[in-house]
Amino acid sequence: MSNDAFQDCYPDDLSHCYGCGKNNIDGHQLKSFWHTEGGLISNKGSEKTIAHFIPEQCHTAIPGFVYGGLIASLIDCHGTGSAAAMAFRQANRPMGTEPALRFVTAALNVSYLAPTPMGTELELIGTFSEVKERKVVVEITVSAGDVICAKGTVVAVKMPESMQLN
Amino acid sequence: MSNDAFQDCYPDDLSHCYGCGKNNIDGHQLKSFWHTEGGLISNKGSEKTIAHFIPEQCHTAIPGFVYGGLIASLIDCHGTGSAAAMAFRQANRPMGTEPALRFVTAALNVSYLAPTPMGTELELIGTFSEVKERKVVVEITVSAGDVICAKGTVVAVKMPESMQLN
Numbered sequence: 192m193s194n195d196a197f198q199d200c201y202p203d204d205l206s207h208c209y210g211c212g213k214n215n216i217d218g219h220q221l222k223s224f225w226h227t228e229g230g231l232i233s234n235k236g237s238e239k240t241i242a243h244f245i246p247e248q249c250h251t252a253i254p255g256f257v258y259g260g261l262i263a264s265l266i267d268c269h270g271t272g273s274a275a276a277m278a279f280r281q282a283n284r285p286m287g288t289e290p291a292l293r294f295v296t297a298a299l300n301v302s303y304l305a306p307t308p309m310g311t312e313l314e315l316i317g318t319f320s321e322v323k324e325r326k327v328v329v330e331i332t333v334s335a336g337d338v339i340c341a342k343g344t345v346v347a348v349k350m351p352e353s354m355q356l357n
Numbered sequence: 358m359s360n361d362a363f364q365d366c367y368p369d370d371l372s373h374c375y376g377c378g379k380n381n382i383d384g385h386q387l388k389s390f391w392h393t394e395g396g397l398i399s400n401k402g403s404e405k406t407i408a409h410f411i412p413e414q415c416h417t418a419i420p421g422f423v424y425g426g427l428i429a430s431l432i433d434c435h436g437t438g439s440a441a442a443m444a445f446r447q448a449n450r451p452m453g454t455e456p457a458l459r460f461v462t463a464a465l466n467v468s469y470l471a472p473t474p475m476g477t478e479l480e481l482i483g484t485f486s487e488v489k490e491r492k493v494v495v496e497i498t499v500s501a502g503d504v505i506c507a508k509g510t511v512v513a514v515k516m517p518e519s520m521q522l523n
Contacts, residue, residue, distance in 0.1 A: 207417045209424040217415035249383035251373045252461070253520050258375040259462045260433045264426025295418070296425045300466045306520050354419050354472050 196222035197240075197272040200287035210268035219244065221265055223272040226316065240273040240317035240329075246309060257307035262341050265315055266331045267299050270345025273317040274327035278349075281322065294327060294347035295354065307333070307340040325349040362388035363406075363438040366453035371516075376434035385410065387431055389438040392482065406439040406483035406495075412475060423473035428507050431481055432497045433465050436511025439483040440493035444515075447488065460493060460513035461520065473499070473506040491515040 198211040198221065209218040226241035244265055252258040274294040279286040307313070314334045321328035326348050333341040364377040364387065375384040392407035410431055418424040440460040445452040473479070480500045487494035492514050499507040 205419060207420055209416050209418070210426045212417070215415060215417065249381060250375050251378070251381065252375070253371060253459075253516065254373055256520060258430075259465065260376045260426070260430025263429040263433065263465055263467075264424075267426045267429065293419075295472075296469055298466070298468045299425065299429055300464070301429075302464045303462055306461075306517075350419065351472075354422060 194224070195287070196224060197276045197286060198222060198268070201275075201293060202289075202291050205291060205293050208268065210264045211272060219261075219264065219268070221268045221272070223269050223276070223315075223317070225276065238319060240269065240276065242269045242272075242315040243312050244315070245312045248309070251309065253306075255309055257309055257313070259301070259303055259341075262303070262307060262313075262333055263299060263301045263343070265313070266301055266333065266341070266343035267296055267345060269315045269317055269331055270299070270329040270343070271296055271347045273319070273329045274345070274347035277319055277322055277327055278324070281324075293350045295350045296345055297326075297348045298346040299343065301341055301343040303341050305338055305340045308335055311335040313340075320344075360390070361453070362390055363442045363452060364388060364434070367441075367459065368455075368457050371457060371459050374434065376430045377438060385427075385430065385434070387434045387438070389435050389442070389481075389483070391442065404485060406435065406442065408435045408438075408481040410479050410481070411477075412479065414475070417475065419472075421475055423475055423479070423506075425467070425469055425507075428469070428473060428479075428499055429465060429467045429509070431479065432467055432499065432507070432509035433462050433511060435481045435483055435497055436465070436495040436509070437462055437513045439485070439495045440511070440513035443485055443488055443493055444490070447490075459516045461516045462511055463492075463514045464512040465509065467507055467509040469507050471504055471506045474501055477501040479506075486510075
């Protein structure tokens with residue numbers, strides 16, 4: 192089993208996402224992993240996923256606080272990455288094997304619960320509220336230290352063939 | 358009356374937003390305006406708002422398609438900008454006069470209806486489903502050409518004093 196980030200297992204031609212693609216040098220390059228309660232990162236034995244991100248200075252909303260659009264973006268990519276990882280697990284296949292199981296976002300809902308301070312590493316935790324072959328729903332919290340600043344839901348659906356091979 | 362973009366009327370110390378702040382040189386600098394049915398841009402006589410944005414090459418999801426996090430970000434900033442403009446209108450005050458009426462996002466819901474193609478100018482149209490002094494709800498469509506690619510709802514609330522003067 193590999194401890195690669197979910198997104199680093201995407202095929203090269205599906206790794207250009209601004210939020211999480213390893214081949215997008217201008218993007219956020221979010222990295223998501225399986226997460227166990229004890230804090231160990233593993234790709235089995237847990238139904239939670241985790242990602243960390245430190246916003247850059249430019250990712251400001253009001254001075255001192257993180258831009259909500261960035262938070263939505265992180266939730267989006269952590270959600271679709273978690274969905275893909277779960278799909279591979281359900282198929283009993285190592286992530287990264289062909290054919291790729293790649294998900295896109297059908298709906299993204301974010302509630303901003305508290306202003307998110309700059310200068311703090313953000314932690315995203317994902318759990319699964321629905322798992323079907325073509326649809327996975329991921330519930331995500333975004334925390335800064337002990338404070339949950341945002342909650343989000345990502346309805347992820349298997350990428351339609353019309354979006355491939357462009 | 359001015360035809361300045363809503364966001365260009367924000368005070369300098371509230372103009373650093375990554376999505377729309379005129380003082381954020383690394384950001385998207387989205388510009389929102391009042392919109393009349395005839396296509397003329399005006400800051401009165403209409404209950405719709407409009408913004409245009411051309412995604413950059415890096416704003417990719419899957420190659421050929423626009424990153425959903427960017428679409429969420431544009432909806433977010435067009436929503437809060439539209440909310441602020443409506444608040445000034447309701448107060449019978451020109452936008453940009455002190456004290457500032459600045460809104461932040463309490464909730465952001467986005468439905469992705471169709472893949473959004475790269476290389477096309479996106480158009481955001483905002484309408485108002487709720488207008489109160491401290492809460493404005495804006496419904497937004499994002500179109501590429503004749504296709505509505507996404508719909509969003511922004512629940513915007515007046516910026517809490519705790520977020521100011523940082």
